[in-house]
Amino acid sequence: MRYAETGFNLEVDLTRGSIERGATDPRETELYLGGLGTNAKILWDRVLPEVEPFSPDNLLIFAAGLLCGTPATGCNRTIVSTISPQTELMAFSMMGGFWAQELKYAGYDKVIIRGKSPNLVYLWINNDKVEIRDASHLQGKGAIETEELIRQELKEPKAQVAAIGLAGENRVYFASIEQGRGSASRGGIGAVMGDKGLKAIAVRGTGDVNIARPDEFLELCNEVLEYIKVREEKPIPGVMPILAGLGSPQEMRIQDEKWHTESFMWGNSRHRRKDFWTEDVEKAWTETMENARTRLISCYNCPMKCAATISMPGVQTYMMKCFSKLTYTMAAMSDLEFGLKIAQRATEYGVDAFSTPQVMAFALELYENNILTENDMRGLPSDNEERFYWLLDRIVRREGIGDVLANGTYWAAKEIGKGAKEYAHNNIKKHEQMPLKLSMLNPIYFLMYSTGEKINITQIEGQFPQMPFPTREEREEFVKDWFQVPDEKFKQYFLDWELRGENSFPYYPTVEMCCDIVDWQERMHYIDDAIGMCSGLSSFPLKPPYHIHNYPKFISSGAGIDMDEAKLTQAAKRYRTLVRAINIRRGMRRKDEKPPENHWKKRFPELEKKLLDEYYKLKGWNNEGIPTKESLHELGLDYVSEDFLQRGILKESEDTPSKEASSETGK
Amino acid sequence: MQKGETVVREKKKKTVKIIKVDLDKCNGCRACEVACSAFHSSPKYSSNNPARSRIRVIHEPLRDVYVPIRAGDYTPAECTGRHTYTINEKEYDECSFCGVSCPSRDVFKEPDSGLPLKCDMCESDPPLAEPMCVQWCLADALTYEEREEEAEEEEKREEMEIGLESLANKYGLQKLMDTIARMSISKKGLEHKVKEED
Numbered sequence: 001m002r003y004a005e006t007g008f009n010l011e012v013d014l015t016r017g018s019i020e021r022g023a024t025d026p027r028e029t030e031l032y033l034g035g036l037g038t039n040a041k042i043l044w045d046r047v048l049p050e051v052e053p054f055s056p057d058n059l060l061i062f063a064a065g066l067l068c069g070t071p072a073t074g075c076n077r078t079i080v081s082t083i084s085p086q087t088e089l090m091a092f093s094m095m096g097g098f099w100a101q102e103l104k105y106a107g108y109d110k111v112i113i114r115g116k117s118p119n120l121v122y123l124w125i126n127n128d129k130v131e132i133r134d135a136s137h138l139q140g141k142g143a144i145e146t147e148e149l150i151r152q153e154l155k156e157p158k159a160q161v162a163a164i165g166l167a168g169e170n171r172v173y174f175a176s177i178e179q180g181r182g183s184a185s186r187g188g189i190g191a192v193m194g195d196k197g198l199k200a201i202a203v204r205g206t207g208d209v210n211i212a213r214p215d216e217f218l219e220l221c222n223e224v225l226e227y228i229k230v231r232e233e234k235p236i237p238g239v240m241p242i243l244a245g246l247g248s249p250q251e252m253r254i255q256d257e258k259w260h261t262e263s264f265m266w267g268n269s270r271h272r273r274k275d276f277w278t279e280d281v282e283k284a285w286t287e288t289m290e291n292a293r294t295r296l297i298s299c300y301n302c303p304m305k306c307a308a309t310i311s312m313p314g315v316q317t318y319m320m321k322c323f324s325k326l327t328y329t330m331a332a333m334s335d336l337e338f339g340l341k342i343a344q345r346a347t348e349y350g351v352d353a354f355s356t357p358q359v360m361a362f363a364l365e366l367y368e369n370n371i372l373t374e375n376d377m378r379g380l381p382s383d384n385e386e387r388f389y390w391l392l393d394r395i396v397r398r399e400g401i402g403d404v405l406a407n408g409t410y411w412a413a414k415e416i417g418k419g420a421k422e423y424a425h426n427n428i429k430k431h432e433q434m435p436l437k438l439s440m441l442n443p444i445y446f447l448m449y450s451t452g453e454k455i456n457i458t459q460i461e462g463q464f465p466q467m468p469f470p471t472r473e474e475r476e477e478f479v480k481d482w483f484q485v486p487d488e489k490f491k492q493y494f495l496d497w498e499l500r501g502e503n504s505f506p507y508y509p510t511v512e513m514c515c516d517i518v519d520w521q522e523r524m525h526y527i528d529d530a531i532g533m534c535s536g537l538s539s540f541p542l543k544p545p546y547h548i549h550n551y552p553k554f555i556s557s558g559a560g561i562d563m564d565e566a567k568l569t570q571a572a573k574r575y576r577t578l579v580r581a582i583n584i585r586r587g588m589r590r591k592d593e594k595p596p597e598n599h600w601k602k603r604f605p606e607l608e609k610k611l612l613d614e615y616y617k618l619k620g621w622n623n624e625g626i627p628t629k630e631s632l633h634e635l636g637l638d639y640v641s642e643d644f645l646q647r648g649i650l651k652e653s654e655d656t657p658s659k660e661a662s663s664e665t666g667k
Numbered sequence: 668m669q670k671g672e673t674v675v676r677e678k679k680k681k682t683v684k685i686i687k688v689d690l691d692k693c694n695g696c697r698a699c700e701v702a703c704s705a706f707h708s709s710p711k712y713s714s715n716n717p718a719r720s721r722i723r724v725i726h727e728p729l730r731d732v733y734v735p736i737r738a739g740d741y742t743p744a745e746c747t748g749r750h751t752y753t754i755n756e757k758e759y760d761e762c763s764f765c766g767v768s769c770p771s772r773d774v775f776k777e778p779d780s781g782l783p784l785k786c787d788m789c790e791s792d793p794p795l796a797e798p799m800c801v802q803w804c805l806a807d808a809l810t811y812e813e814r815e816e817e818a819e820e821e822e823k824r825e826e827m828e829i830g831l832e833s834l835a836n837k838y839g840l841q842k843l844m845d846t847i848a849r850m851s852i853s854k855k856g857l858e859h860k861v862k863e864e865d
Contacts, residue, residue, distance in 0.1 A: 069715065070715060071702065071705050071712070071715050073698070105716060105717070105718065148729070157727075180728065181728070205718075206716065206778035207778075208708070208714035208715065208716040208719075209714060209715050209716065210713060210714045211705075211712060211714060211715070214705075214708075214710060214711060214712035214713040215711075215712060218705065225802075225803065225805065229805065294731045295694070295731055295733070296694060297694050297695050297696075298694040298695060298696035299696065300696060301696055301697060301698045302696050302698070303694075303696065303698065303805035303806060305694050305806075309728055309729070309731060316729075317729045317730075317731075318729075319728060319729075
């Protein structure tokens with residue numbers, strides 16, 4: 001018997017209209033865990049670097065994490081992996097909600113979609129019965145609207161539906177896949193779904209998910225629940241409100257937005273408004289939120305309340321979570337009411353709430369600077385807020401200038417020319433980033449931004465405080481019950497870290513310490529993404545209930561796979577390296593690994609070079625960021641090095657980089 | 668039963684177990700369903716499947732309907748007409764509050780066999796401090812209470828009387844009496860036999 005996982009994947013070929021159920025190899029689970037890990041293995045094996053994102057040969061994989069469907073609190077993530085049309089690299093966006101465990105209860109760990117349907121269809125997975133159904137009547141319908149229509153049509157109110165809106169159908173490069181309160185947004189995976197002619201996947205399952213060692217597993221779950229209570233009662237002092245507690249974070253619950261509104265940039269990631277959060281603003285925004293928010297809500301089997309149902313006058317009720325609360329507001333230099341209202345339309349269209357507002361603000365900046373002309377923007381309203389609605393409609397419909405903007409700021413700037421590139425200033429690997437522009441280089445974040453292949457900082461950072469605490473007493477207090485650290489040395493790193501003086505940015509934490517910290521942060525995110533755990537209870541917050549010490553026990557007692565910290569660390573390293581290998585094979589190199597040039601005012605090219613050099617070494621990559629033959633061998637990934645040798649990516653005798661590429665870093 | 672008999676009968680205390688539901692606190696996470704189905708799997712916690720849970724969250728987020736209901740008794744008959752309730756401007760249909768396992772819907776039935784499910788307040792030996800659904804509801808939408816209630820034993824009798832009456836109505840009083848007599852004889856016979864073996 002298989003534990004935690006079902007041991008079966010669904011293989012759906014939309015070109016042929018075929019559906020197969022295939023047993024998986026338990027040894028693969030042991031090596032790559034599940035979720036992201038096994039997704040990466042499938043993409044490596046079956047999607048060669050020549051395959052374009054919009055080719056029928058590109059795969060779109062919906063995976064339930066290894067422990068989804070077990071009683072492990074907060075383990076509810078669906079990991080969607082494909083090749084992104086925007087970055088042309090591997091995208092592995094994820095969503096919470098109720099979909100992943102329903103898939104497990106239906107009897108599958110993954111749905112692997114290949115091919116393209118000539119007409120718009122949706123997939124209906126009802127336990128053993130799986131069918132491809134016509135979706136022509138759903139064409140152009142909103143994502144949330146589609147979910148409801150499908151449930152009604154199937155007469156199955158308990159079906160969980162993941163759907164795309166018009167943006168996905170029209171292959172907008174930042175289209176999302178929506179699922180009630182969750183959405184897999186980054187990297188344009190909704191566009192791949194639309195390209196395949198797949199409007200939605202509906203699932204209903206009534207089967208069991210088995211646990212290998214039940215009493216032990218339940219005991220661990222209870223410990224997590226108890227610790228959540230402890231953390232809820234004891235917020236961490238001295239950090240911004242959203243980082244004091246657990247959650248992804250709980251943006252809908254927390255009203256104090258001083259930190260976001262004053263530290264993050266407004267408009268096209270341009271303007272910092274240091275005195276924005278006045279009492280009047282706080283009062284007005286709190287009132288807006290309280291009127292709009294019908295209820296704080298959770299994902300499956302999780303006590304956190306990160307999402308909310310939002311009802312704004314004149315628009316359909318919808319569900320929102322996280323920072324989409326402010327992205328539209330801040331891009332438009334408007335207020336919360338505007339942000340909550342336009343986000344409803346954006347959710348129905350199914351677009352990413354980070355990229356979309358930025359693309360729109362970018363377009364308006366180009367217009368103000370006469371790069372986009374009256375002619376390009378024919379019909380643009382004069383009212384600022386109306387302009388955002390207008391742009392959103394054009395982009396999602398790919399009408400006029402919208403057709404260009406729908407490819408994101410990087411590709412749009414390229415197409416527009418005339419110096420537009422300077423305005424697409426907030427990208428990493430062609431992907432729009434958080435609107436942050438800061439002063440002093442943060443060496444930890446430098447590494448995360450540069451090397452993170454999720455290409456989204458919130459999905460890489462966490463665990464380690466973002467800033468030093470002012471006094472030693474506060475730091476001592478913090479490390480007292482910091483048992484989550486994988487090694488005691490992290491406590492010392494933090495204790496000695498000061499706001500000013502010798503032990504401060506950019507030279508402290510030292511290069512070596514930064515590498516250790518980032519490696520730990522990344523490892524925890526990668527484990528979450530294979531397990532299906534929400535980072536809001538694990539890798540993102542400070543002092544989370546899930547950590548490197550209890551994860552091996554969860555995996556052993558839940559999935560029946562012998563696991564300890566070393567083996568888990570090695571497994572995470574294995575599929576993390578495989579993700580890199582996929583991207584290396586698609587052409588990613590060191591030159592692509594850099595934060596936006598204006599992310600920090602004070603840059604230190606020498607230090608940055610050293611950081612990257614040392615981090616690559618720690619990861620077992622050569623100076624180009626390519627995993628070396630030795631490190632691949634150590635991870636049991638000889639098949640990767642064989643492929644690299646064959647393609648000339650690695651040479652038999654040398655693992656050293658070409659001079660030309662390494663000189664491009666640290667500019 | 669003779670009149671006046673209840674006067675001499677002592678009043679007995681019994682413990683009533685209550686799960687209180689606060690709809691406003693429910694955040695729709697369905698942890699109650701997870702915990703319930705895990706507890707009732709065999710061996711305990713060896714599997715998990717909300718379709719087997721004896722508590723369900725009736726859940727329509729866009730209408731803001733969040734109602735955890737527990738499985739009650741089985742009924743072979745559907746309701747004739749169904750009411751709709753409006754509470755705080757929210758519309759609920761009657762099924763939202765109904766814990767009965769019935770032919771008109773598929774809740775509270777074992778997914779494989781279709782047999783009805785019923786909440787047993789997680790009775791076990793040793794007993795749990797609180798039923799699992801309550802323990803796992805960190806939102807405190809579900810809270811547990813035990814209340815001592817005084818009950819007369821007479822009530823029990825009446826219940827039995829009602830039961831017997833319905834049997835009598837169905838099979839006739841004579842047949843019922845014959846059956847009871849036969850049962851009592853065979854039981855005595857059995858006891859006799861056991862004694863002999865001793």
